[in-house]
Amino acid sequence: MKFGRILRDSPDGKIARLVVVEPEKGRVIDLARAAALHYVATRNATTDAARAFANAAYPGSMALALSMGNYLTDHTPGIVASTGDDASLDMNEVEWLPASDPPVLRDGLNFLGHITGWSAKMGRTVPDAMERVVPYCQNSPAMVIGNNATVPWPGYINHMDYELELGWVIGRKVKNLTPENALDAVFGVTMYNDFSGRDLQQDEVAIGMGGTKAKNFAHGIGPWITTMDEFKDPYSIEMEVRLNGETKGKGVSSDVLWRVEEVLSFVSQGEYLQPGEVIGSGTLEKGSALEHGIKLKPGDVVELEAKNIGILRNVLGEPEQGMWWPTAQPGKLVPTS
């Protein structure tokens, strides 16, 4: 199945709603509405009790919905079959939210072609530490954006870039996974665009503490999540990125440094993965504009697409001017010669 999140009008203002997406029928089904109708029709529930129960079972938060364990995958097919027709909306007219509201957002660096291509363009030597430790970073989830959203562009970034990635959406609270059971923790797959400021990233990587302001201004997640049962394996997903309609990078998710099972196991060692969190696959080879010698401009349209997932489309906004930025302090730490 395909699950997403949209905004709907209500007397309380716009509210988030969980939906099933049926691209072949051109519609989404509002799950809290469908479930309430279903409980009235099949369980003798009163309308008020059915609405309260349905909103608890299908909250607007994907993280919260997945935190209820198997409820989402166990009960949704029956509800959609029973009352989906009466709770459906035209999928071309809805306002999309990020497919998940991840409590934690992490991102791998795992496709071999991108590791070498990115490093060459950044003038960096590939560290052999990546052959011992699975590379990934912690991103901030404060600025996740969904399909069709404008990408906020902070004025301190000059060299703007996109990144073509899959997002592995975690479905349960788990710790200490092993490669044998790691894929069981994955609820589904979405597209993940890890927008990046390449100029600022140079200094951030040199410090060694991970990307911060070069990364956390916008993370595209969507358009929706396709559950894992719809994929043969994590290594044969066809994906591509288009810039203003022109295909720039394209390939299959096979060329990995670490197996996806190893990435998930590594991230979960000694700490919990959280329901609804998104772990980026790392950028596909030629999946950044940097690898093509291109810098993004305001108004550029970036589309990430994968077969059986869909298209995550975002438009670059205008750079925000007048933001505060620290004044460099040469010589404060490192003696100037």
Added chain:
Amino acid sequence: MKFGRILRDSPDGKIARLVVVEPEKGRVIDLARAAALHYVATRNATTDAARAFANAAYPGSMALALSMGNYLTDHTPGIVASTGDDASLDMNEVEWLPASDPPVLRDGLNFLGHITGWSAKMGRTVPDAMERVVPYCQNSPAMVIGNNATVPWPGYINHMDYELELGWVIGRKVKNLTPENALDAVFGVTMYNDFSGRDLQQDEVAIGMGGTKAKNFAHGIGPWITTMDEFKDPYSIEMEVRLNGETKGKGVSSDVLWRVEEVLSFVSQGEYLQPGEVIGSGTLEKGSALEHGIKLKPGDVVELEAKNIGILRNVLGEPEQGMWWPTAQPGKLVPTS
């Protein structure tokens, strides 16, 4: 005032409760209980309605309580004065939770003595990028622990260490702060122990994406939060760390690379700070055992203390054996010579 979180027994099992801490009286005040009594006594509320309202105003989550804006600081003094005596518990008998349940956890690297001391011990050159970009990382909040908690020790870490830090607790959702208004966003200060695996950290820093498994197995936060009005400024807080009762590092929070106002402003550029999130001050000079040539052992007791905050005490657990770890892949990325 001082705010903390404890666990209490209930018919639903142990639940988190928000408390005001009065160390001079040796007690904590359960705020949801005090508030319910207060609403009945002063507003003609029924017991059931008062309890429901009190639990919404004083949830067990510090992040959620702070998300209600000024309610916590505006209303708590009156409630404590009115019904605090009837809702108090002996502070030496309570089970402490992490002082906040941070939605996001970040950590600076900001005390000059530690930057040079840590770098020397790790055999690393201090990058001059730190004079242009404020260094900080994103940590995972999945493994926060409170006062008196045992520190989980994953078996893949050999060289275990502590770090003496303050934690700046954010009180409101804000973006694009400037040094002029940045401190207004801070609700209070707590102690933060950023436990670290120094052996693994070598490879993680070399990759440049930030600490992951060397950092995210345990983050000590507590014992409670002292609100900002109780401090003269962020630069005169006296702090120290003791290992098995012996003082190892001690000093005042003044020797910074970037002013605290600049750190907070930088982190908030282009993204939201979240109520309840904790931003580590960075480790004080000589605030790690590494700087003394010491490795921690199971059973070691680490105490972080700051004047007007309190003591965060943690005991190192036994290393967990049998955890999965990736098999190194020499030559997979970097040709072996």
